[in-house]
Each structure stands twice: as structure tokens, then as C-alpha cells.
Amino acid sequence: MEEKGHKCAQCLKTFPSSQQLTQHSLVHSNVRKYPCAYCDKAFKQLSHVQQHQRIHTGLNMTESVV
Numbered sequence: 001m002e003e004k005g006h007k008c009a010q011c012l013k014t015f016p017s018s019q020q021l022t023q024h025s026l027v028h029s030n031v032r033k034y035p036c037a038y039c040d041k042a043f044k045q046l047s048h049v050q051q052h053q054r055i056h057t058g059l060n061m062t063e064s065v066v
């Protein structure tokens, strides 16, 4: 058979099983280094996460100190 393995479309590596390819493909989808601690979003820059996390922590610009 010609089909040696399952080729990754991103880096053209081949894997003997589709399961391994699926697992490998995560390295391409997980390029974002800074995950949000509150939800499953992730960002490429730390400042972006910090800005995003405000929606979870409720740190608004408004000083609503009662």
C-alpha cells in the first residue's frame, strides 16, 4: 500500500495512526501561549490575556466603590 501514514497538513510530518496525527495537530492549534485562567480562550500576548480576564474579574475602569 502506498499509504504510509497520516500526514499533517501544517508541517507535513507523517504519523502511523490517525490518533497520533490528531494528537500532533494540537501543537499547531495551541500556538497561543497565554491561556485565560477563567475560560478556555488563549492569547498570543500576555497583555491581551490580562485585558480579557477583566471580563471575568470584573475589574472595570469605573470606580464603583460603595
Ligand SMILES: [Zn+2]
Binding pocket: 008, 009, 010, 011, 012, 013, 024, 025, 028
Ligand atoms: Zn504538524
Ligand SMILES: [Zn+2]
Binding pocket: 036, 037, 038, 039, 040, 041, 052, 053, 056
Ligand atoms: Zn476568559
